[in-house]
Amino acid sequence: MKNTIFAFKDDSPKYKQIYEQFKLFIERGDIPANDPLPSIRQLADSLQVSRNTTLTAYEQLVAEGYIRGEGRKGFFVNELEPLLFQDAFVLPKKNQTKSVTPVLINFRAGAVDQTHFPLIIWRRIANQVLTLQESFGYGEPFGELCLREQIATYLLQSRGVKTDPNAIIIGSSTQQILIHLGQILKDDFPSIIVEDPGYDLAWEAFHFHRFMLETLPVYETGADFSCLEEMRSRLIYVTPSHQSPIGVSMSIGQRQMLIHWANKRHGYIIEDDHDSEFRYTQQPFPALASIDSTRVIYLGNFSKSFLPGIRLSYMVLPQLLLDRYKNQFLHFESTTSLLSQLTMAKFMEEGEWNRHIKRMRLVYKRKMHCIVSELKKQFSQDVSIIGEQSGLYLLVKVHLKRSEEWLIERASFYGVKVYPTSIYFIKNHSNEPIIKLGFSNLTCEEIKLGVQLLKKAWS
Template identity: 80%
Template sequence: MKNTIFAFNSDSPKYKQIYEQFKLFIERGDIPPGEQLPSIRMLADSLQVSRNTTLMAYDQLVAEGYIHGEGRKGYFVNELEALLVQKAFISPNKEEKESETPVLIDFRAGAVDQTHFPVKVWRKISNQVLTLQENFQYGEPFGETCLREQIATYLLQSRGVKTEANAIIIGSSTQQMLIHLGHLLKDNFPSIIVEDPGYDGAREAFQFHRFSLETLPVYESGADFSLLEQMKSQVIYVTPSHQSPIGVSMTIQQRQTLIRWATKRKGYIIEDDYDSEFRYTQQPFPALASIDSTRVIYLGNFSKSFLPGIRLSYMVLPPSLINHYKDQFLPFESTTSLLHQLTMAKFMEVGEWSRHIKRMRLVYKRKMQHLVSLLKEQFEQRITIIGEQSGLYVLVKVHQKRSEEWLIERASFYGVKVYPTSLYFIKNKTSEPIIKLGFSNLSCDEIQLGVELLKKSWS
C-alpha cells in the first residue's frame, strides 16, 4: 500500500473520513486486489485515533464489499469490476455535481423553527443590553452571574435540580464543556462508559483526551444496565431524558440503579439533558441531578430549544468538583459571547424564556404528530417509527433489504435530504437501516411533501 497522509477535518466523523479515503484508494487502484490492509491497532496508532474508530471504518468497508476479513490474518482488498472503478473515478466530475437534484426538503435535526422565533423581543432586549456598561468588558471567566442565577432558578422549577449560581459554568457548546470536563477527570478516571448507540460528538470529546471507552448497549426498550457491574469505569455519560438517538427515556428504577452504581464506585454520571423541554406525552421527567447532585454532572444548552447560533451551554458541577474546575480554568477567558449571556439572562428574567418553551412545545408537538401520521399512512407496515414521544426528530427503521447509503442516495435523487444513524453505533449494530428525520424547521406542508417524495424514492 502506498504511503498516504490523512488530514482529518471537522466536517464528518473520523471513522467516515478513514472509510472514504480507503474506498477512494481501492476504487482508483492505489491499493490493488488481494493486498493486506494495516491491522486495526496499527492504523489506529498511526492515525492517532481510537481502535473503535478504525474498526468502524473497516466494518463499513466490509459491509459494502470493498474488503474482507480472514480470521486472525487481517483484512484484504476485494477485486472490483472495471466498470465500477470507472464510474467511481468519474463521479467527482464538475458537470455531474452541477446536475445533482437540488434539495427541496431538508429533514435536518439540528435546526429550529424560524417562523415562531421571537425576533422582535430578542432584538429589543439585545438593544437594551447593548447600553449596559458590562458589555465593554471581558466578563466573568465562568459565565455572567446574572445568567447563572437565572439558570439555577429555571432548573429548580423545570427539572427539580437544586443548585446555586456558583456551581454553574457557562460554555459555548456541549462538546466544549465535555472537553473541559475531560481535562478535569482524566488523571483519576482513565475510562468512560458511553451509550451504544450514542451521541458521536461526546465520544469525539472523550477520545480527544484518549479515554478508554466502554459501551452500554441501548435498545428501543432502554439501556441494558445489567452489564454495569462487569465494567471497570467509574464515569458514565448518558442522555436519560431523551436518549440520543433512540429517544427512549430512563425509568425511575433505572435512574436509581445508576445513582447507586455511581455512589458505590465513587464515580460520576455525566447527564446530557440536551432537549428535555420537548416531551409531548407527559411532563418532562425529573433530571438525574435532582435525585443526587453529589454524583451527577449536569449538562444543558440553549441550542436545541432556542437558537443553535447563540452558542450557549451550561454545566452544573457537584460540590466535589467546583473548586478543582475553577482552579484549572481560572486563567482562561470565557468562550461565550458576553452580549448573548446578558441578553439571555434578561430574556429569562422577564419571563420570555418560559413563554417561548411553552409555545414551542405546542408547535413541535403538532409537527411531530403530523410527521408520524403521514409516515404511517404512506408506509404502513414497511417502516417502524422510533422516538415519537419527545424531541425534534424521529427515527425510521426501514424494513427493506436496502442499505442506509442506498436510502439516503435515493431520497437525494428526489430532492429530499435525510440523515444516517450508523455514526451513532459502535458494536450494537442493527440488522435493518435506520434513518433520522428532523422536522423542527419544516412547515406542515413541507413535511407532507417530504414524506410523499420519500415514498416515491423508497418504493
C-alpha cells in the same frame, strides 16, 4: 512580451491587472522558473503605463513569493511546487459532470422553527443590553452571575435540580464543556462508559483526552444495565431524559440504580439533558441531578431549544469537582459571548424563556403528530417509527431490505435530504437501516411533501 497580452479593463487598477496576469503565467508554467522578467522600465514602456504601476505589480509578486529581485540583474521567476496549481487549470470532461437534484425538503435535525422565533423581543432586549456598562467588558471566566442565577431558578422549577449559581459553569457548546471537563477528570478516570448508540460528538470530546470507551447497549426499550457491574469505569455519560439518538427515556428504577452505582464506585454520572423541554406525552421527567447532585454532572444548552447559533451551554458541577475545575480554568477567558449571556439572562428574567418553551412545545408537538401520521399513511408496515414521544426528530427503521446508503441516495435523487444513524453505533448495530428525520424547521406542508417524496424514492 507583447502588449496585446494585457487587455486592460476599467474596473480594477492597472497594477493589479498586471500582477494577476503575471501570477497566472507563472502558475501555469508559461514563464519557467528562473526566467528573467522585463525590467520595470521596459514593461512600463511596453504597456504604456507609469513605472510606479509596474513597480507596484512586481512588489506584490515579490511579497507573495512568485518572483525575486536580484540586485541590478533584475527580477526572476521563483520555482513553485507544481502540485499546488496543476488541478486548477484542468477543465472537467463532459462525462464527468453530474446533475444534482436540488434539495426540496431537508429533514435536518438540530434546526429550530424560524417562524416562531421571538425576534422582536430578543432584538429589543439585545439593544437594551448594549446600553449597559458591563457589555463593554470581557466578562467573567465561568459565566455572568445574572445568567447563572436565572439558570439556577429555571432548573429548580423545570427539572427539580437544586443548585447554587456558583456551581454553574457557562460554556459555548456541550462538546466544548466536555473537553474542559475531561481535563480535570482524565487523571482519575482513564475510561468512561458511553451509550451505544450514542452522541458521536461527545465521543470525540472523550477521544480528545484519550479516554478508553466502554459501551452500554441501548435498545428501543431502553438501556441494558445488566452489564454495568462488569465494567471497570467509574464514569458514565448518559442522555436519560431523551436518549440520543433512540429517544427512549430512562425509567425511575434505572435512574435510582445508576445513582446507586455511582455512589458505590465513587464515580460520576455525566447527564446530558440536551432537549428535555420537548416531551409530548407527559411532563418532562425529573433530572438525575435532582435525585443526587453529589454524583451527577448536569449539562444543558440553549441551542436545540432556542437558537443553534447562540452558542450557550451550561454545566452544574458537584462540589467535589467545582474547586478543581475553577482552579484549572481561572485564568482562561470565557468561551461564549458576553452579549449573548446578558441578553439571555434578561430574556429569562422577563419570563420570555418560559413562554417561548411553552409555545414551542405545542408547535413541535403538532409537527411530530404530522410527520408520524404521514409516515404511517404512506409506508404502513414498511417502517417502524422510533422516538415519537419527545424531541425534535424521530428515527425510521426501514423494512425494505435496502442499505442505509441506498435509502439516502434515492431520497436525494427525489430532492429530499435525510440522515444516517450508523455514525451513532459502536458495537450495538441495528439489523435494519435506521434513518433520522428532523422536522423542527419544516412546515406541516413541507413535512407531508417530504414523506410523499420518500415514498416515491423508496418504492
